Amino acid sequence: MEGLTLNGGVNNIFNEQYYDWGAVRRSGGHMGLDTFGGQAGSVTDRSTAPGTNVFLSATYAF
Structure with a gap:
């Protein structure tokens, strides 16, 4: 069909584990606990x- x-x-065809820089939480110097009980800013x-x-x-x- 013309116009389609x-x-x-x-x-991620090889199912590699990677981190999107914009989605990873960073601590910004604060090392308190996050809402899940882990270190704030830790990458899991x-x-x-x-x-x-x-x-x-x-x-x-069209």
Whole structure:
């Protein structure tokens, strides 16, 4: 169909553990406890990016 664009892909195909810099909490010099009982600013598994995932999108311009 003219005007239809499909995009798709696979993110993190090898299921590597990595951290998104903008999502990792930093202590800012405060070493108190966070709400989960760990050190504030500590990097744990809950701070990692999601594993392998796929996406598909469609755009139609008329």
